[in-house]
Amino acid sequence: MQIGKPASPDELVDRDSEVNAIVSKMRSRINYNLAVIGYRRIGKSSILTKAAHILSKGDKTVVVYFDVKKYLGDPKSFLVNLQAAIFNAYLKKLGRLERIKAKTWSLDPVGKIAEALSSKRIKGIGMEITNSPSGDIGIMPKLEFAEKDIDYMHMFLAVFKTANALAEKNGIRFVMILDEFQDIVNLHRYRGLKNILDLFRSVIQERGDSVSYIVCGSHVHLLRSILSGGKSSLFQHFTQIGVGEMDKKNSMILFNAYLDAKGQRQDNKTASSAYDLVGGQPYYLMALAEGWEPKKKISSVFQDLITSSVGSLRLYAEYVLAEDIATAQGGPMLKAILIKLALSQTGLSYSEIGKALGISTTSVVPYMNELVKTDLAVKEGTAYSIRDKIVREYLRLNMV
Numbered sequence: 188m189q190i191g192k193p194a195s196p197d198e199l200v201d202r203d204s205e206v207n208a209i210v211s212k213m214r215s216r217i218n219y220n221l222a223v224i225g226y227r228r229i230g231k232s233s234i235l236t237k238a239a240h241i242l243s244k245g246d247k248t249v250v251v252y253f254d255v256k257k258y259l260g261d262p263k264s265f266l267v268n269l270q271a272a273i274f275n276a277y278l279k280k281l282g283r284l285e286r287i288k289a290k291t292w293s294l295d296p297v298g299k300i301a302e303a304l305s306s307k308r309i310k311g312i313g314m315e316i317t318n319s320p321s322g323d324i325g326i327m328p329k330l331e332f333a334e335k336d337i338d339y340m341h342m343f344l345a346v347f348k349t350a351n352a353l354a355e356k357n358g359i360r361f362v363m364i365l366d367e368f369q370d371i372v373n374l375h376r377y378r379g380l381k382n383i384l385d386l387f388r389s390v391i392q393e394r395g396d397s398v399s400y401i402v403c404g405s406h407v408h409l410l411r412s413i414l415s416g417g418k419s420s421l422f423q424h425f426t427q428i429g430v431g432e433m434d435k436k437n438s439m440i441l442f443n444a445y446l447d448a449k450g451q452r453q454d455n456k457t458a459s460s461a462y463d464l465v466g467g468q469p470y471y472l473m474a475l476a477e478g479w480e481p482k483k484k485i486s487s488v489f490q491d492l493i494t495s496s497v498g499s500l501r502l503y504a505e506y507v508l509a510e511d512i513a514t515a516q517g518g519p520m521l522k523a524i525l526i527k528l529a530l531s532q533t534g535l536s537y538s539e540i541g542k543a544l545g546i547s548t549t550s551v552v553p554y555m556n557e558l559v560k561t562d563l564a565v566k567e568g569t570a571y572s573i574r575d576k577i578v579r580e581y582l583r584l585n586m587v
């Protein structure tokens with residue numbers, strides 16, 4: 188088990204209902220698209236990894252996993268990497284199928300792909316076979332962009348269309364998993380991609396029966412508003428699967444499994460207290476298990492991890508705050524508001540926040556909207572509070 192990396196299918200604790208929901212919808216005759224939504228480090232990628240593992244065992248399903256956020260530097264690298272992910276997932280499946288059928292590697296993948304692309308009149312996408320030192324072959328796409336005045340729209344549509352072409356030509360299905368999907372909006376500043384969500388919607392609408400999409404993301408508020416928001420409503424096309432905290436029983440199993448992997452004895456009493464401290468958030472439970480030694484009190488481990496300058500929970504809270512506040516408007520004031528919220532037991536209303544900071548109630552409103560947009564704060568009734576327990580504790584213990 189490794190903190191931070193998605194759990195491998197055999198390490199995954201619990202989550203059967205989420206995994207089964209994904210697998211059964213993807214196998215159904217109805218062509219679903221799914222949105223897997225849950226806050227940071229709650230276990231989305233681990234769930235998707237297992238679902239992908241189960242789905243790709245079938246001969247007729249190609250699963251493409253693509254991390255949108257990782258390749259957003261510029262549209263060229265985004266499209267080249269997405270195309271590579273599509274071709275290589277297909278190649279892997281083709282290799283397996285051919286071996287099963289002919290018991291030899293008698294492939295001409297480039298020819299096969301080229302044929303599929305031309306059947307759909309997809310132009311400007313070439314490819315080259317690459318060999319890795321270990322002897323595995325791969326495909327490197329060659330996308331032909333115009334020399335100047337690049338308009339990325341055509342290539343954006345063409346790359347997604349290659350999945351349809353390959354699926355239809357071969358009588359197979361593609362499941363396209365787009366992780367951290369909400370970040371795709373960042374492409375809107377490039378030529379031809381201004382209406383990126385409308386473009387993606389047209390990809391979805393033209394995908395035929397053989398390609399399904401699973402979008403996934405940790406910016407819950409943003410992703411929900413992309414899926415349901417006004418003009419670019421993608422919502423009707425996606426079935427949402429929420430990923431929340433684990434229950435106490437499974438949280439204790441996870442905590443104990445981590446102790447086990449460290450070579451320590453399982454300890455139900457400590458596991459139970461760990462859950463009481465941080466709830467059923469797998470990443471927090473693992474951080475506690477990592478820091479705990481027999482005879483130590485778990486509450487003091489928690490205290491250390493969140494106050495020490497090298498404590499993993501402190502570093503995590505700082506990372507979350509830095510990232511979320513950086514994307515929001517009004518940095519210093521947001522931080523001041525968060526500190527006030529952290530100190531309140533019951534949450535604060537607009538007027539209470541205004542009073543605490545000596546600003547007018549109306550000027551509080553836009554700040555709170557920003558905090559909700561970034562998932563830092565939540566509103567219940569009229570009171571705002573900090574959503575994440577660890578962020579709240581971090582502010583309470585270190586900032587006042």
Ligand SMILES: Nc1ncnc2c1ncn2[C@@H]1O[C@H](COP(=O)(O)OP(=O)(O)OP(=O)(O)O)[C@@H](O)[C@H]1O
Pocket residue numbers: 189190191192193194198199200201202225226227228229230231232233234405441469470473
């Ligand atoms: N059910 C589980 N069983 C075992 N480990 C888990 C489980 N859920 C999450 N983890 C562990 O918690 C950490 C976070 O999980 P994961 O990366 O899947 O979450 P995520 O929601 O995709 O996070 P991010 O928002 O960072 O993408 C990883 O170290 C993973 O191994």
Ligand SMILES: [Mg+2]
Pocket residue numbers: 231232233366
């Ligand atoms: Mg993830």
